[in-house]
Amino acid sequence: MSVPLAFIPTRAAALARLQEFLPIAGRYATDRNFVRPGHPNISRLSPWVQKRLLLEQEIVDAARARWPFETVEKFVQEVYWRTYWKGWLEQRPEAWSRWVEAVARLRDALSAGQRSTLEAALAGRTGIAGFDDWTKELVATGYLHNHARMWFASIWIFTLKLPWELGAAFFYEHLLDGDVASNTLSWRWVAGLQTPGKTYVAKADNIAHYTDGDHAPQASQLASAPFAIKEEPLPKVVAWTEDPAxxxxxxxxxxxxxxxHPEDLAVEQGELAGLKIQTINASWPKPIVKKAGWSEAVATLTQAALSDGTSRAAAHFGADVSAEPADDLSVAIVDWAQKHQLKRVVAYRPFVGPWLAEARAIESALAQAGITFTWRRRAWDSRHFPHATRGYFPFWESIKSAG
Ligand SMILES: Cc1cc2nc3c(=O)[nH]c(=O)nc-3n(C[C@H](O)[C@H](O)[C@H](O)COP(=O)(O)OP(=O)(O)OC[C@H]3O[C@@H](n4cnc5c(N)ncnc54)[C@H](O)[C@@H]3O)c2cc1C
Incomplete structure (x- = not known):
């Protein structure tokens, strides 16, 4: 098992890790697939960027300033994968709502055999080299290398024959970078749902090679071929965009x-930074932990990140802060807005997922109280999301051709 990662949920720590990683970024393309103790060859920036304690733009700009584009193209491309998945999900939000609905239903519908396989998988005692260690690493550290995530998901689906939705829920429970879009859509990709006809099958020799022999499952332990998983086509919706009026x-x-909220914790940078903010609300909605299915570690870390983002926002705007935990966030926000005699509340719009559900409830409660809620979206997202309609490579070409 790898050394636990030290992850401090502050923007200062994110910027420090970015600086530490930049000299290594030049070797990323050749080294990134190796899964090594402590994960020295990848950025480990995901928990920060997922909460936008660090912005995608900042990572890309720093990498491109330090290295010629060709040297860091692979790394930059990976940063854009995150944007691609988010943009794609905004246009097919049912991929998330179906997953949420399926998790509860499938847990209750498992056969006795599946239930004992699930228990073994979650306890890290399947006997499959690598898989059991990754289970323990994920629970202990809240992190797994991308390649390990792919192998894990593949073994879960095609070898253990467990529903992909329950594997995605296990990841989302424990990952400190847990992200509705990247997680749900990556699991769908491994399962063959994201790119129809294309599945990811983990191979024993690939695992042994890319773990420097640390994990060497027997080929006979792993499924050698995938099977097809079917679903009704996902409806495409018109994604939300900023309202010019x-x-x-x-x-x-x-x-x-x-x-x-914890989906954008660098509000002092960007679109909202020039506004005259009188007061800030950063209340924690108590029911969200259970609704989203987060582990205590994920919940604690997310609250600490929220606190860091809120302190910087308060200092930047010179505004007071309300941050009492709330049983019902929409009620707390209306009370706060009325107490401060606000006519309008602004926020970055959360992405498809549990924070958007909170945001929608807040929007309707504020509307009933006669208070306007104005959403903003970062230019980065507004620019790139509309291109995430098909596969990744047309998306990447749209970015490259824009320079
Ligand atoms: C089954 C599965 C589940 C996943 N779940 C999540 C998740 O919940 N949250 C999450 O942030 N990522 C998820 N990923 C994507 C990826 O594994 C992580 O972003 C990456 O491992 C984070 O480590 P890093 O910061 O060192 O990445 P690096 O390799 O250093 O990449 C730099 C940044 O690029 C982005 N990135 C890199 N690879 C991907 C990718 N494949 N998809 C999307 N963004 C990427 C991340 O923001 C990352 O911080 C998942 C991948 C798989 C296969």
Missing amino acids: QLASLKTYERLGLWV
Whole structure:
């Protein structure tokens, strides 16, 4: 098992890790697939960027400033995978809602045999070299290397024949970078649902090679061929975009309330930074941990990250902060907005997932109280999301051709 990762949920720690990684970024393309103790050859930036304690733009700019583009193209491409998955899910949100619905249903519907396989998988006692160690590593550290995530998901689905939805739930429970889009859609990709006809089958020799022989399952222990998993096609929706009328009415001199949530914790950078914020709400909705299915470690870390982002926002805007944990966040936000006599609240719009569900409830509660809720979206997302309609490579070409 790898050494536990030290992950401090602050922007300062994110920037320090980025600086530490930049000299290594030049070797990323050749070394990134090797899964080594302590994960020295990858950035390990995902828990920070997932909470936007660090912005994708900052990572790409820093990598490109330090190295010629060709040297870091692979790394930059990986950073954009995150954007691609998010943009894709915004256009097919049912991939998330179906998964949420399936997790509860499938847990109750397992056969006795599947139940004991699931228990063995979750306890790290399947006897499959590598798989059992990754289970323990994930629970102990909240992190797994990308290659280990792919092998794990493949063995879960095709060797253990467990529903992919339950594997995705296990990851989402424990990953400190747990992200609805990257996680759900990567599991779907391994299962062959994301790119129809294309599955990912883990091979024993590939695992042995890329773990320097640390994990050497027997070929006979792993499924040698995938099987097809079917689903109804996902409906495509018109994704949310910023409303020009709302933007035009948002004045920099207006006194506003700001809602800060853990999907964007660098609000002092970017679109909202120039506004005149009177007061900030960063209350933690107590029921979200159970609803989302997060481990205690994920919940604790997310709250600590929220606290770091809120402190920086408060210092930047010179605004006071309300951050009492709330049984119902929408009620708490309306109370706070009324107490401060706010006419408008602004926030970055959360992405498809549990924070968007909170945001929708807040929006309707504020509307009932006669208070406007104005969403913003970062230019990065507005620019790239519309291109995430088909596969990754047309998406990447759209970025490259824009320079
Ligand atoms: C089954 C499965 C589940 C996953 N679940 C998540 C998840 O919940 N959250 C998450 O952030 N990533 C997820 N990933 C993607 C990827 O494994 C992680 O982003 C990556 O391992 C994070 O480590 P790193 O920061 O060292 O990445 P690096 O290799 O250093 O890459 C730099 C950054 O690029 C982005 N990135 C890299 N690879 C991918 C990828 N394949 N997809 C999307 N973004 C990528 C991340 O933001 C990462 O921080 C999943 C992958 C698989 C196969």
